[in-house]
Amino acid sequence: AQSVTQPDIHITVSEGASLELRCNYSYGATPYLFWYVQSPGQGLQLLLKYFSGDTLVQGIKGFEAEFKRSQSSFNLRKPSVHWSDAAEYFCAVDKAAGNKLTFGGGTRVLVKP
Amino acid sequence: DVKVTQSSRYLVKRTGEKVFLECVQDMDHENMFWYRQDPGLGLRLIYFSYDVKMKEKGDIPEGYSVSREKKERFSLILESASTNQTSMYLCASRPPGLAGGPHEQYFGPGTRLTVT
Numbered sequence: 001a002q003s004v005t006q007p008d009i010h011i012t013v014s015e016g017a018s019l020e021l022r023c024n025y026s027y028g029a030t031p032y033l034f035w036y037v038q039s040p041g042q043g044l045q046l047l048l049k050y051f052s053g054d055t056l057v058q059g060i061k062g063f064e065a066e067f068k069r070s071q072s073s074f075n076l077r078k079p080s081v082h083w084s085d086a087a088e089y090f091c092a093v094d095k096a097a098g099n100k101l102t103f104g105g106g107t108r109v110l111v112k113p
Numbered sequence: 114d115v116k117v118t119q120s121s122r123y124l125v126k127r128t129g130e131k132v133f134l135e136c137v138q139d140m141d142h143e144n145m146f147w148y149r150q151d152p153g154l155g156l157r158l159i160y161f162s163y164d165v166k167m168k169e170k171g172d173i174p175e176g177y178s179v180s181r182e183k184k185e186r187f188s189l190i191l192e193s194a195s196t197n198q199t200s201m202y203l204c205a206s207r208p209p210g211l212a213g214g215p216h217e218q219y220f221g222p223g224t225r226l227t228v229t
Contacts, residue, residue, distance in 0.1 A: 009153065034217065043117070043203060043220035044156075090155055100171065101146075101218060103155035 004093050006104035013081050014112045021076040021107050023091030032094040033074040034101070035065055039087045047089075050074065061085070086111040116140075117221035119204050125227045132191040134224050136204030143209040145187035146218060147171075147179060150201040162187055163209070194228045201225050 005024045013019050025031065032051045036044040048059025055067040065076045074091060091104040120135035138145065144163050148156040148171075158171030160179040168179050176198060180188040187206075191198055202225075205218040 004155075006155075036220075041222070043222045044205075044218075045220075046217040049217060092156075100158055100161065101156075103148075103157070105153050105155045 004091055004102050004104035006089075006091055006107050008107045009105070010108050010110065012110045012112060015083055016080050019076075019078045019081045019085070019109065021089050021091075021109070023074045023076065023104055025072055025074065025091075025093045027072075027093060030067075030069065033065075033067060034092040034094065035059065035063070035074070035076045036090045036092060037061075037087045038090065038106075044090065047076070081109075081111055083111050083113065085109060117204055117206055117219050119202075119221040119224050121224050122222065123225050123227075125229065126191075126194050127229055128195060130191075130194050130228075132194045132226065132228075134189040134191075134202055134204075134226070136187045136189070136206075136221055137185050138187075138204075138206040138219070139185065140206065140208070140219070141184065142206035142219075143184070144207040144218075145181065146205040146207070147177075147187065147189045148203045148205065149173070150203055150223070156203060159189065194226075196228050199226060199228045 003026045034049045035047040038044050047063045048057045050057045050067050057065050063078050088106045088108045090106050092101040117138045146161040147159045150156045157173050162168045162181040178190045201223050203223045204221040207218045208216050
């Protein structure tokens with residue numbers, strides 16, 4: 001069965017500092033990969049997705065993610081964090097031609113002024 | 114913009130009650146999903162539907178049922194609510210197919226259900 005691991009439950013970062021959120025998945029083939037963000041009291045919003053091609057994917061709000069097949073990872077990065085980036089971030093995997101997302105446990109990001 | 118709405122943001126029910134959570138989407142999407150979200154566990158799929166009157170079990174269907182009588186509406190039913198069903202429930206919808214790459218799921222704001 002496929003699984004998604006986000007090793008960091010909480011991350012605290014200073015405003016203006018860089019951010020990297022880790023995501024590892026277990027699946028035999030290359031799945032479709034997603035990062036979602038959930039701001040307090042909100043539903044999930046898609047930040048970016050990967051299914052083929054360039055392994056560095058650009059998303060909204062200045063986020064990017066890099067797919068590394070050899071490490072089964074899809075880490076999310078932002079060069080300079082804003083206070084509004086405080087939220088919970090979820091990595092998700094969708095098997096090719098599947099209809100089900102498997103989510104990681106989430107990483108909650110706190111931004112210090 | 115795709116809009117997915119859920120009937121309640123907060124709900125408090127008693128053990129043993131029958132609970133209905135409603136979800137409506139306005140983009141004519143075939144696929145709709147119900148998840149529950151618990152701290153540290155992320156989102157887990159309860160049921161999904163790929164067409165009217167069609168449903169499939171997700172990863173944690175026990176204690177839940179669903180209804181999809183109209184394309185835009187997908188209901189989650191707790192036949193007899195229990196305290197371990199206290200959670201955040203999120204509905205999502207998605208257009209069909211994978212042509213051009215995977216389609217994202219569009220999420221509603223969630224319903225926080227407390228069962229006492």
